[in-house]
Amino acid sequence: MQNITESLHQLASVIIQNLYNTQQNNTLNTNILRWCLLIFFISQFSFAQDSIVLDASVSEKKMLKFEEFFFEAITEKAINNYQKAIDYLEECNTILPNNKAVLFELSKNYYYLNKTPEALIYGEEALSQEKDNLWILEHIVAIHKKNRNFPDAIKTQKIIAKKFPKKKRALVFLHLQNNDRQSAIRLLDELAEAKMLDSRLRAIKRSMFPMAKTRKLEAITQNTKKENLKTLFKKNKSFQVLTKLLDSLDKENDASLLIYSEQGLSLFPAQPIVYLMNGKALNKNKQFKKAVESLQNGIDFVIDDKALTNRFYNELIKAYQGLGDSKNVNKYQKKRK
Template identity: 45%
Template sequence: MKIRIENKEHRIKRVCSSKNALFSMLFFLFSFFSFSQDSIPIAKDLTEEKELDFQQFFFKALSEKSIGNYQKAIENLESSNQIISDNVAVYFEFSKNYLLLNKTLLAKEYVERALKSEPNNIWMLKHLVKIHIKDKNFSEAIAIQQKVVEIDLNGQELLVKLYLNNKEEEKAITLMNRMQQINGLSSSFQKLKSSLEKRKNNPIVEEKTTDVASGSLEDQFKANKSYTVLKQLLLASKDKPEIVLKYAEEGIALFPAQPFVYLIKGKTLNYQKKYKDALLSLQNGIDFVIEDAMEADFYKEMAASYKGLGNFIEEKKFLEKSKKIKE
């Protein structure tokens, strides 16, 4: 009986020992499994940290650009690019900052990198058009703007202006005819179309070079009606408002899509305190502006007109618009 009890105790100890061993093994396996499961969030945390660092530099770049620190913005974008390379948003921001620094070659290079990933991104296409306009490369600007128009018909007015700047008046008239059939034309573009059609059979020949010494600017303009001479004449006569207004009126009739003529007429009328007439000239001319710097000048002059008219709300609004473009 004693032997049986001892054997029973032995069996109990053996079972307990086996259970302990099994429990230890299960505990080890469970612990290993738990560690393996934890390893996934750890990796994820590392990725999130990388993403957070990227975003920190990227949004710092946006902040620096907003206050005009374009070089600082570029430095932060370089840090972003080191963390996550070939990011479309980073390339686009590189391009915008380089354009603001007037480094058009680099601006073009970076936006074209971005467009490889998103060839139909309308914002980047519009930005590339701006770069070509800055370089006075109107043929390239037209080619890109045609792609923009395929996506958004609202880009047609700019395409008209680009055609005119590239001396392609026939294409401008054809496009305006199409626009008129579909959605109609603004009053400014109706006047432009009418002016272009009237002189269609009697084109103005603009000389590429002008010999100022060959006679007075007024005589030269009377002789060849060149826009180049007109611009020189208007600039040279800025202290003679009567002459500026006389030739600005003629210039608008001859070159209805040249915003500079409307701008200098508006400035002269503001100087004479004829604020309503100045504002009308500026409003008519701004439709033909394609360059940011000139657009800012128009808004600044319009603010002066509103100030003269006692409309300080509009004055502030247009001053802010001018300032925003220059930032």
């Protein structure tokens, strides 16, 4: 039941956003938007069906007002008006305090506003009412990741993995982001024994070769020309050869940067430099939306490297400029400073 509700929720969210972006005085789209919001509203209440009950202390009139405010909050969140959504949710909280669905929605809206302390407080309050709720647990992991608090993200993800073993895969990436290579390797071995490695994790496992081999390959590739690097990369698919090749292609503005960076993503999905080069290549090809996605995925793997982080910010600024998104351009310009 939870999976069906979640799918309905996600489908309605996508439709709402697309219709909102294109409605522009179109009566038909406006009506469709209202119906989709109704579906969205139902999916929200399916999640919260055990939370929202008509208590004897709450009059029917107040309960209808609660539902109206909650519906408005969902509507505003769907069109990215997160502060307005919070205002409506606070009205809900006044009528029916400490409702799980309201607390969860408050947490999500604060998260979207990058107000993570408030997001965490409301998320934990919602979780206290249902300790094993997957949606809330995964949301709390996302908050910790946004705060770059990987130890707490790992603790919460372990709780998820106990009930949903396949979710243990996400711990590999969290260990790598926490700069704990040994824990990642141990977990990869454990997942391999359980035959739970997907293609991305198998690629990560292959990429963790001994340092001696790394030094040898560095010596081989020193001062090697671009074409020789391409040949060498075809033979051994090493990360060291790839980084030199990508750097060479980037400096020479070579169109094949996109091809080799995409190969790198499949071979070395935990290496931030590959995502950076892929984002650069996509920006050069004016594929700005894909560039944002790749850069956002890669920046999570950057550990205590301000120079590399700023290189990601520079490319994100270019991508958002290409999309005409001044809000995010300003956001990353401030982060860069």
